[in-house]
Amino acid sequence: MAKIIIDNQELECREGMPVLRAALEAGWDIPHYCYHPGLSVAASCRLCLMEMKMPHPKTREMDWAPKLFPACQTPVRDGLEVRFNSDVVKTAQESCMEFFLLNHPLDCPVCDQAGECCLQDYSYKFGRAESRMVDPKVVNPKKDIGPHTLLYTDRCVTCTRCVRFTREIAGTGELCLVQRGSKNEIDVFPGRPLDNPMQGNVVDICPVGCLLDKDFLFKRRVWELTGTSSICPGCATGCSIRVDHADNRVYRLKPRYNPKVNDWWMCDEGRFGFKYTQDNARIIKPMLRRGREETSPSWREIPDIVRFRFQDHVRASSADKVVAVLSPFMATEEAWLLIRFIREVAPEAALAMGPVPVEGEPQAFPCAPPGAPSMPDVKFTILEEKCPNRRGIEQLLEVSGGTVLTFEAFSEQAAKGDFTAAWIVGGYPKPWVEKDTAKLGSKFGLLVVQDLFENKLTEAAAIVLPACAWVERDGSFVNAKGLAQPFERAISPPDGAMRDGQYLFEIAGFEGLYSGQRVRELMAEATASLTEVYEAPPIPAHAH
């Protein structure tokens, strides 16, 4: 640890990190564009300049150097004294902001970035009121640089964050800077569009409205959105994300800084993977089947019905003929409630986990450039396991004891008719019921299916309970590295549906409102090892 002094205030921070980052994390709002902690230092925007004390060349006394230093490029070392609050620094910031805005089209009303734009914020905080340029502005074109992204070159501040991202993190290097001087533009090689699995991040790191997401374009103004902390369920990596929603609808997902998992990034698959939550085909009402008769009971009746049916069944046949199939899309807390209920009504009940969806191979980033002698250090991984909580469910099954089956074993036994009552949880965003699984529907005397979409199993089930998408629930997921991370509820379930956690809470015999935190406390009483969750430390909003 090193002690440095910023604006007369002492601060302790790690030696070697940039002064800018130390200051930002300690709460100083220092304007900066080109610096991003996840990328190499360019020091080209010259906005984070500061004054620094240096030994005088003649007297060797420490005094303010007659030179400005970029804070992003100056490493912290013990005893360093810098200041941002001097007039020189303020004038430099002011003039720099004027330069930035010289050629800016000032089209904030139609710019999607407005509201989260660093040009707006900085010109308000650090800039001068008006531009003194009367000459015509340099006008650059808008470019369609890829299937997901638009590039508005005349809003660009040439911070080159995006270029460095594609070179250093994605490793694909599609973006480049062309031309020279005030004419320079970000561009791609024609016919080689920005289309890598991580390209969405360039929109996030763009401090201005230059790179915009086609998917979100014109949909909403950002100040209407509410952000909720969540975890991406797209793969077992479990990236920390923020769900931006308004009017009970998710509009976009953004990565959230998490040093243990995803740093500042997320992949496109996760970013655009929320669309299924808005599918109209979702099951939104609980359903009860008696023979051919279908009814839709109210949620108030559900706990009693389910409990009664299971108890009835156990009485009629035997407890070891009951099975619960948990889904790797369930939150740990929800799965725990279900296990608790099943084991309560049928202590010898078997437990299994549903199929784990696997697609392709794990993809590591940065991609190795052609002809590179060695693989670069991996900075991000997209896993082939496309579910968020396999580890969590496995841990639960482990601590629950009793009969635990693999899905294959369950299928085999169920096909033979070993089970008479089953609770099967789906919740997969993609169709998951294979031919063999579909046949199992008729093998149970009592089948409860909890799923997002209709399928062969829900058709055969005696009780169908709507599952909710993860943005409508809360709980925690355990990622591939075994890290349990909580996620919050962003929006309400569609009309008619109820959060899985809530009905499982009630079915399991609890009263009141479900919350991940509350169930974790209950779990802690039962098994202490399951309750530690890791939440990424929040970073100040100005440390973009």
Added chain:
Amino acid sequence: MIPDEDIIQLEAPQLSSPERLYLPQIVDGMRVTLAHLGKSLFKETMTVQYPEEKRDLRVENYRGVHRLNRDEKDRVACVACFMCATACPVHCIHIEGGESPWEDREKYPVKFDLDELRCIYCGMCEEACPVDAIELTHTYDLVGRSREEMILGKEELLAIYDATKAEKPRKNPRITGYPGTGNPSAAGPSLAGGNPS
């Protein structure tokens, strides 16, 4: 919090004993009342025969039904910036933006709905508009048979513009310094919050 130095303590004036009789005031009040009575009986009528007769509006700052202006090429002037919707205190404006079909413009409203029943005619929307696309006209006789009918869409709002093109509703109504200030008798019928303060 109001700073202490900005607070002025006022004493209520003490009334003398003749004043406490209130007779002169009563007489003064009656005089005004009777004068009006006389005026309406013999000289002019205050009642307006609505709807045959339209009221004389103080158009400088009357805020009636909204309109969506067209630009010089007869296209909707709105750029779908959502500023009016953001400024609206009662959330009566619903906009859906989209990429404009024109080359010189980026964004335009695919949908622009305004709930005239929910609206409180505060005029914030026209204050907020960066391109002067939404304005409040002097039209006050908006009627409809259902609530749905009172939600005006983009085409309807543009149609109001076409009908009221001739008049230029004033943006930023001049509240102070209108003819009535300090001389109530000179003021025309005061409708739209013509508070001179």
Added chain:
Amino acid sequence: MKNVGVDGSTTLKVYESRGGYVAARKALAMDTNAVVEEVKKANLRGRGGAGFPAGVKWGFLPKDRTTTLLCVNADESEPPTFCNRVLMEHDPHQLIEGTIIAAYATRSQVAYIYMRGEFHEQFHVLQKAIDEAYEAGYLGKKVLGTDYALECYIHRGAGAYVCGEETGLIESLEGKRGQPRIKPPFPAIEGLFRRPTVVNNVETLSCLPHIMERGADWFTGIGPPHSAGPKLFCVSGPVNKPGCYEAAMDITVRELIERDDMGGGMLSGRKVKAVFPGGLSMGVLTVDELDMKMDFEDPRNYSLLGLGTAAAVVVDDATDIRLVLRNVARFYGTESCGQCTQCREGTSWMQRIAQRIESGAGRMEDLDLLLETARNMGMMPGLSICGLSDGATYPIETIVKKFRPELEAAIRSQPAGQVEAVLQAAN
């Protein structure tokens, strides 16, 4: 410059016959540190513009390095400088000899000569000379029969002023855009291909054979103590004998223009109006300031940035100062690499203002605006990564300050309404 003008000066035969490669032999017989010390003692200050002592620069190299690279800066792009061109055109072997000495002193085994792309003739001359040197054993596996090996390549630039900045040059050599790098790390620690690198100017290296041959004392004996050694001065513009002349650094600008063995006075009928004594970037002198000494220190007394490349361009009294202003502003507007905001936006803004003033639509406040923009670009060192921004500041600032009455008169004589009309048409 002893071989300039000699017939066949570019060939090895002539060069050797006039005492060539003696210094290299002498240097290679010495210890590398002794060579560095000798150069330090000679106080050889870099001839490229900044005037940083070459020996000290070599001293920054890490002691435990395994590889060092030498870059020869032949990207002479500062208008109106051409002394390197003259050196390479007429005396390529002197440069090669200097390169050998510098490479030996810095223990470099590869030397890259970064030559600007506009030099075609000079490229062929130098490449031919290098071939000759290879054949004669001055370059290659065994330099002069010793165990020392040195490869020398020419790397051609392609029209970018900023590649004359040492880190810009390094980036360009690596096949990237020639944007100067952030410092630290300095090239001596981590330069080309992340190796310790020395970048020296052609003229600096061309001094080395003489220093080695005649000793440091001879070198320091020429000129004032802080600006030792002979220097090449370029004169151009409407003078009788534009060209490149060698002199000690106590010469004044007036002498440079008027001495018969140098500029030879102004063309008949023309008078000096202004002089840029050290390349554009250093700033301008008025006709009253011609007694400035062309050394490393005196220019600062005339609110100039420094000596620069010591290439004087004379502007005569028939030239409109607005043309000069626009020419200078355009140069930086075109040549800024666009990395740092101040420089990218500032130079192009100044260019636009200057163009408008020249077109007859200047406003009085434009002059203050130019001054303020210039100040905002170079108010304090450190505002931008390299010196181009400072270099753009000084000429503009000195032109506006020193020729303000003329500019104001020009603006005042514009027809009324001109400014508004031009602005309206432009926007």
Added chain:
Amino acid sequence: MSWKAIDRNQAVVDADAPPLLSEGVREKILSYTHRYETKRAALLPALHLVQNTLGHVSWQAMVEIAALLDIQPSDVFDTLTFYTHFWTHPKGEKVITVCRSLSCEVLGGAAVLDALKARLGIEEHGTSSDGQYSLVTEECLAGCDHAPCMLINEKLHKNVKLDDLERILADGDNDRVDMPRSDLFDAPPVAESKQPASATEDDSRTTDD
């Protein structure tokens, strides 16, 4: 401004097109790479070579150079556009570069440029209709002692007078310099076999002294 987006998804290079760079050019480019520690460093020499052989660096040439040097085409695009000497579109047979530095402008460089424009009937960056000449300007050609000067391909024309222009343009050899050239460098690419004596090994050397 126009809100029509430039479509960068469309390929400009026909993937099935035959290679543009001849085997000799390729070999020569690869031979440059031995001079440097990274392959990318050979980019500028490669671009010079390609421009000299093809007249300009086309999109396809960029892709092929990128493949040779193990970099992305965008990297080539990036570097190429930074330098004013490379062009991505065909130019005339001879490119006239007029110097516009202060010395040249004080001595009538602008008049020369204007005369050339009028004579060739083109603007700056234009190419004459017969494809013979293209006209560009350059900030300084470092020929200030011969101002005003201009460059036609390789040849620097010094002290250009307006009256001389016709004569210069009429001269068929106005773009060539007649001088002995390096066999190593100027040898035609195909015959390229000999490299500066040691170029293949020296870069692997890491020890010193």
